[in-house]
Amino acid sequence: MTRNGVAVEFTDVTRVYGTVRALDGLTLQLEPGEMVALLGPSGCGKTTALRILAGLDDPTSGRVTVDGRDVTEVPPNKRDMGMVFQAYSLFPHLTVLDNVAFGLKLRGKNKTERTDRAADMLDLVGLSAHKEKYASQLSGGQQQRVALARALAIQPRVLLLDEPLSALDAKVRAQLRDEIRRVQLEVGTTTLFVTHDQEEALAVADRVGVMNQGRLEQIAAPADVYAHPTTPFVAEFVGLNNKVGAEVADGTTHVLGATLPVAAGSISAGRGVALVRPESLAVTADPAGTAQVASVSFLGPISLVHCTLADGTRLVAQTASAHAGGLAPGTPVRISIEQTEALVVPSAAA
Ligand SMILES: Nc1ncnc2c1ncn2[C@@H]1O[C@H](COP(=O)(O)OP(=O)(O)O)[C@@H](O)[C@H]1O
Numbered sequence: 001m002t003r004n005g006v007a008v009e010f011t012d013v014t015r016v017y018g019t020v021r022a023l024d025g026l027t028l029q030l031e032p033g034e035m036v037a038l039l040g041p042s043g044c045g046k047t048t049a050l051r052i053l054a055g056l057d058d059p060t061s062g063r064v065t066v067d068g069r070d071v072t073e074v075p076p077n078k079r080d081m082g083m084v085f086q087a088y089s090l091f092p093h094l095t096v097l098d099n100v101a102f103g104l105k106l107r108g109k110n111k112t113e114r115t116d117r118a119a120d121m122l123d124l125v126g127l128s129a130h131k132e133k134y135a136s137q138l139s140g141g142q143q144q145r146v147a148l149a150r151a152l153a154i155q156p157r158v159l160l161l162d163e164p165l166s167a168l169d170a171k172v173r174a175q176l177r178d179e180i181r182r183v184q185l186e187v188g189t190t191t192l193f194v195t196h197d198q199e200e201a202l203a204v205a206d207r208v209g210v211m212n213q214g215r216l217e218q219i220a221a222p223a224d225v226y227a228h229p230t231t232p233f234v235a236e237f238v239g240l241n242n243k244v245g246a247e248v249a250d251g252t253t254h255v256l257g258a259t260l261p262v263a264a265g266s267i268s269a270g271r272g273v274a275l276v277r278p279e280s281l282a283v284t285a286d287p288a289g290t291a292q293v294a295s296v297s298f299l300g301p302i303s304l305v306h307c308t309l310a311d312g313t314r315l316v317a318q319t320a321s322a323h324a325g326g327l328a329p330g331t332p333v334r335i336s337i338e339q340t341e342a343l344v345v346p347s348a349a350a
């Protein structure tokens with residue numbers, strides 16, 4: 001199968017429900033064949049964006065185009081969108097094969113076409129051996145694979161995935177996440193994947209768009225969003241959850257005794273707050289240290305060391321558990337920061 005995706009574009013899309021601005025000027029382009037993940041907390045407007053693209057909801061203002069054509073007035077059944085939701089969307093009393101073939105029947109395909117296409121799709125998601133079972137006999141992860149096969153069976157122009165993994169347990173979730181990406185690359189369908197799970201978004205998408213209160217705060221390749229968040233909200237979302245007083249001048253910042261270059265999005269001068277990842281901090285036991293260990297959380301291969309600075313600031317450092325042995329609560333420590341650029345934001349924003 002070749003990449004056959006189409007371009008999708010949201011232009012200044014707003015959706016107001018009463019007093020809630022579910023979407024507030026969303027502008028977003030998906031390249032043909034691209035997979036974009038919209039990432040953000042519950043209530044930030046992800047599902048609304050997806051429903052508007054599917055035609056299940058109308059924007060209050062703004063436009064949506066698919067393959068260059070304005071679809072704002074096109075009814076949902078004419079948009080050719082494949083959708084997968086959180087869970088429990090299969091018909092439990094139909095077989096797996098009939099579930100996958102369902103949309104093809106609605107589209108007037110004859111029985112042979114339907115069966116062949118559904119069988120191909122079940123091959124694609126690795127469930128051929130289960131095609132005669134009832135949907136209700138499958139595990140949650142298998143049901144979501146069937147839902148994916150069903151969504152793709154109609155050869156949709158766009159694939160819409162609304163938190164398809166959130167009802168599954170962690171191990172199945174990671175497996176299915178990789179499976180969805182493999183299948184998406186194979187079929188080449190332009191895909192909008194929405195999730196509140198940072199790791200999931202970063203793992204599957206070509207680009208990740210971080211949403212906050214109906215707005216897109218930043219959109220970039222996963223490694224970029226992770227390494228160079230440009231707003232305090234995005235920073236917090238990708239794990240820069242330490243806040244340390246910092247001073248900025250001439251493109252550098254003084255923080256925790258180190259001098260670091262400032263990251264894009266930082267204040268240009270004066271006092272602010274540096275946002276720092278636990279992985280960027282190292283803790284060393286030192287009788288002359290001015291910080292103190294408050295507690296240690298053991299997480300298997302790594303541990304989180306919670307510390308208190310002389311001025312009362314609390315910080316979390318991540319360390320290999322093998323190094324956490326000498327760091328009992330109360331131990332005086334020295335905290336050092338990795339030599340990378342630092343995002344320094346106004347104190348009021350942090
Ligand atoms: N049909 C609706 N009527 C009223 N408010 C709604 C409706 N749908 C969504 N909202 C509100 O719009 C905001 C965004 O919702 P939603 O798009 O579902 O967020 P998400 O999918 O990111 O959790 C929320 O505040 C939600 O309560």
Ligand SMILES: [Mg+2]
Nearest residue numbers: 043046047048
């Ligand atoms: Mg939602």
